[in-house]
Amino acid sequence: MSGLLALLDDVAAIAKVAAASIDDVAAQATKAGAKAAGAAIDDAAVTPKYMQGFDADRELPIIWRIARGSLFNKLVFLLPAGLALREFAPGAVTPLLMLGGCYLCFEGAEKVVHALKGDHEVKKKEVAAQSGPAHLEEQRIAGAIKTDFILSAEIMTIALAAIPDGSIWMEGATLAAVAVMITVAVYGAVALIVKADDLGLLMAAKGRLSATRGIGRALIKAMPKVLAALMIIGTAAMLWVGGNIILHGLANLGVAWPYDQIHHIADAATQALDSGRAAAQWTLVATMDGVFGLALGLVLIPIGTRIITPIWQRLKRLNPVV
Secondary structure, three states, rough: HHHHHHHHHHHHHHHHHHHHHHHHHHHHHHHHHOHHHHHHHHHHHHHHHHHHOHHHHHHHHHHHHHHHHHHHHHHHHHHHHHHHHHHHHHHHHHHHHHHHHHHHHHHHHHHHHHHHOOHHHHHHHOOOHHHHHHHHHHHHHHHHHHHHHHHHHHHHHHHHOOOOOOOOHHHHHHHHHHHHHHHOOOHHHHHHOOOOOHHHHHHHHOOOOHHHHHHHHHHHHHHHHHHHHHHHHHHHHHHHHHHHHHHHHHHHOOOHHHHHHHHHHHHHHHOOOOOEEEEEHHHHHHHHHHHHHHHHHHHHHHHHHHHHHHHHHHHHHHOOOO
């Protein structure tokens, strides 16, 4: 009997340790996720543009596939890579992040150029007509997952930096919790945004109260403008995040002048403000980060389209597995 009681005591002690570990993981994941909230919001703003042009019954399946790809990237690639780099090659994190930032600047600048030329929608329709909706869907999903991979790398890196040093298992569990929480939050928000017009139709058609029907009609009218605004916000977010990554990376590598100048300008410009100075400073810094990202992206467009893309296509022809 005494042996059984001792065993039960041991089990209870182990359970308490496990519960404490779970609590620690949850607390650390919440704090780390809050640090990465800015990049997560950018991710939510970028994704809805990939839903444009598809039938309503394909929207949720597309979101699900992108979310699944995003979670796979975070858990299978980025989590072990982040832990390995933190443990064995911490100096490689900044250059790799800067490569991702360059990609975001390139893609954001390319979208700005297409918008200014007025040929973006025409090209999308031409591609859809030539390739068919199924092929276009695959292209959009692949493009969304590729963009999400860069933003997810930023999210996971920010989260990892916010996690206190501990055992690799605790860090891994915390990072996995962040990955799941961020993915659910981002793509849950995307699903709500994308399906809001369908909810509006339902409310307008079947609402019992006139107020309900009025809200439904307002949603229907507002959502095209909201989605258009999100496309602009998503592009601006790419340039802002990409520019911010590059500037932070340069500062970490010892080239701090651009980063310092931007913050000095923002500080000087808001000296006279009594209230709201912090918000004004943040807005100015984010705007200048985005302008820097746009300038860098414009420089990268000819490099990407005339050098990197042809080389990549040639490699794919030589080796279809690439």
